[in-house]
Amino acid sequence: MTATIEVNGLRKRFGTALALDGMTFAVRGGHVTGFVGPNGAGKSTTLRVLTGLDRPDAGTATIGGRRYATLARPLRHVGALLDPHAPHPSRTGRNHLLWLARSQDLPAARVDEVLALTGLADAGRRRAGGYSLGMRQRLGMAAALLGDPPVLLLDEPFNGLDPAGIVWMRDLLRELAGQGRAVLVSSHLMSELQDIAGHVIVVGHGRVIAAAEVGELLHAYASLEAAYLTLTAGVGGIR
Numbered sequence: 001m002t003a004t005i006e007v008n009g010l011r012k013r014f015g016t017a018l019a020l021d022g023m024t025f026a027v028r029g030g031h032v033t034g035f036v037g038p039n040g041a042g043k044s045t046t047l048r049v050l051t052g053l054d055r056p057d058a059g060t061a062t063i064g065g066r067r068y069a070t071l072a073r074p075l076r077h078v079g080a081l082l083d084p085h086a087p088h089p090s091r092t093g094r095n096h097l098l099w100l101a102r103s104q105d106l107p108a109a110r111v112d113e114v115l116a117l118t119g120l121a122d123a124g125r126r127r128a129g130g131y132s133l134g135m136r137q138r139l140g141m142a143a144a145l146l147g148d149p150p151v152l153l154l155d156e157p158f159n160g161l162d163p164a165g166i167v168w169m170r171d172l173l174r175e176l177a178g179q180g181r182a183v184l185v186s187s188h189l190m191s192e193l194q195d196i197a198g199h200v201i202v203v204g205h206g207r208v209i210a211a212a213e214v215g216e217l218l219h220a221y222a223s224l225e226a227a228y229l230t231l232t233a234g235v236g237g238i239r
């Protein structure tokens with residue numbers, strides 16, 4: 001399975017809100033790609049379409065050339081951190097992962113590997129309902145990594161992490177991309193992305209405004225934040 005994400009001409013309307021209006025981009029493996037834009041620009045909807053949670057009105061979204069719905073064991077192809085509150089509160093973190101692993105024909109030993117990798121070796125035995133947001137993010141990363149997938153889709157992975165957690169997440173994302181994976185990270189934290197992203201996709205009003213190498217943007221602007229603010233000036237946010 002190849003580490004690619006392709007989004008082509010996605011359109012999605014929720015009542016009067018046009019969430020996606022021709023969203024089109026491609027992501028290759030080997031680097032972190034930042035997915036940025038104002039509130040309501042369509043980032044989460046794009047990630048939800050990519051993982052089969054929302055159905056587009058038009059267009060296609062594929063992982064390694066295939067639609068999510070056609071993947072027999074999807075967690076082996078794509079890991080997603082979309083909703084840190086998804087695990088059932090009465091299940092322990094470990095049981096949540098065991099249930100996921102079983103559904104994907106993955107060995108229980110892999111659960112303990114990802115718990116150790118995300119710093120939850122001890123906390124994994126406690127009920128997820130008692131987790132802080134940072135711990136939920138770690139559990140979400142553990143779930144995303146369970147199937148050792150070539151593609152990762154992460155919606156605001158830095159949210160709720162303490163400073164040491166932020167450093168840990170930064171290093172982890174760099175390492176995962178260095179292994180050749182395609183790592184798409186939606187975030188409002190331009191300073192974090194400036195440190196770890198090779199590419200950035202800037203969206204507004206449901207479509208791509210700019211797609212560029214971070215290095216190129218840093219030649220033209222003082223920072224990624226300055227580039228972002230210029231590129232999105234006048235785009236507006238919530239509609």
Ligand SMILES: Nc1ncnc2c1ncn2[C@@H]1O[C@H](COP(=O)(O)OP(=O)(O)OP(=O)(O)O)[C@@H](O)[C@H]1O
Nearest residue numbers: 014017018019038039040041042043044045046239
């Ligand atoms: N389930 C839904 N029902 C109604 N409207 C929705 C739904 N999901 C998304 N929208 C609307 O679609 C648009 C895009 O929302 P989306 O969450 O994709 O934006 P976003 O770029 O992820 O924003 P943020 O940065 O705030 O997370 C918004 O106008 C939002 O209100």
